[in-house]
Amino acid sequence: MSAWQRYRDLTGIDYPIVQDGMGPQPTTVLAAAVSKAGGLGTVSSPSIVETSESSLRTRFRAAIEYVAEHTDRPFAVNVPVGRVETGELLLVSETCIDEAIAAKRDGGRVGSQLVALTTSAGYPGEFISRIQAAGLIHQAKVGSVRHALKARAAGTDVIIASGYEMGGHTHVNGVHTMVLAPQVIGRLDCPVLVSGGLCDGRGLAAMLAMGAAGIAMGTRFIATVEHEWHQRFKQRVVDTPEWGDAVFQGVYAPCRGLKNPGLSRLPDALARMSPDEFQAWEEGEMRRAMREGDIENGLLPGGQVAAALDDMPTVAELVTRIVTEASSLLGLAGATAPELLAPHGAGVTH
C-alpha cells in the first residue's frame, strides 16, 4: 500500500492535498472549500499572542463549528506549540489543543468530521497521547530529520516535512524541501506530507514519486477565490516577483514574508519594544494586512513560491488542476521510465 493510500484511509479524504494552517486568522471559509474539493482543509489558530483564554476558546470553537456546518467532509485544525522567553507554553497551545479535543469529544458533526490536529513550531511531547486518546490523528510539522525522528518516536501518526522556503514562521536552522523531504520519507515508517514551495501538479507528482503521502500548501491557497483575507493581500501574493521574499524576526521564530515598505519598520520596532510588545505589534501588523488589505505598511507572511503564482483560481479548480497534472505526469513517467533513464546511445541501432 502506498503512503498516499495509507493517508487516505486514515483521513478519509479524496486527494493527497492538504491546506496547511495559516494563522493568526482562523481560515474557516478556505478550510471548508478545500475539504469540499476533496483535500484536507485546516482551521488555523486565531492568535499567537492572545492572553485571554476564554476569547481563544470561543473563537477557535466557532471556527471549528463553521467548517463542520459548511462541508460534510473531513477537516483538520492547526495549533502551534510554542514557548515564551521563560520557557512556558504559549497560552494558545494549551488552550486550542484542549478546545479541539473537547469539540471532538462532544461528537455530532464536528466529532465525525474533525479528523486531525497538526501541531507545529515546537516539540508536541505529552500532547500527542492526549490528542490521539480523543480519536484525532496527530500530525507534527517539522523542519529537520532529527525533529521528525523525535516526533515519530514519541508516537505521532503523520509527519509534515516543511522546507525552509515555506511561508510564515519557518525554522531556525533552515533545511530546504528538496534536501529534507527524501531524508524524512526514507527514514520514517509513517505517512509523510511534504510542505514548502509546492504549488502545482509537478510538485505533487514529484513528491508522490518520492514516496510522500501527499503535499501540504499554504501560500498557493492564499491566492484562491475563497480565501477570506483581503483581496489586496491575495493579489499581492500573485504579483510577487522572484526575490520578492525575505526572512525576518517573527512572533516566536524566524518568519518568511513578502518584501514591502512595512518590513523596513521592523528593525526599529525590535529595538524600541519589549519582547511582549514586539510580538503583539507584529501580530497586529500581519492581521492589518490580512483583514484590512494594508499591503504597504502591514506585514505579509508568505512563501518563496509566491513568485511562481500567476492566477487566482477557485479552490475546486486548483485541486482538480493539480490532481490532473500530477496524474498525467506520473502516467507519463511510468510509461516511458526505461527510455527516460536509458544511457546515452542505448536503443540506437546502426
Ligand SMILES: Cc1cc2nc3c(=O)[nH]c(=O)nc-3n(C[C@H](O)[C@H](O)[C@H](O)COP(=O)(O)O)c2cc1C
Ligand atoms: C500567511 C501564512 C501564515 C501561516 N501561519 C501558520 C500557522 O499559524 N501555523 C503553522 O503551523 N504554519 C503556518 N504557516 C505555514 C503553513 O502552514 C505551511 O507550512 C507553509 O505555508 C507551507 O509552505 P508554502 O507557503 O510554500 O506552501 C503559515 C504560512 C503562511 C503563508
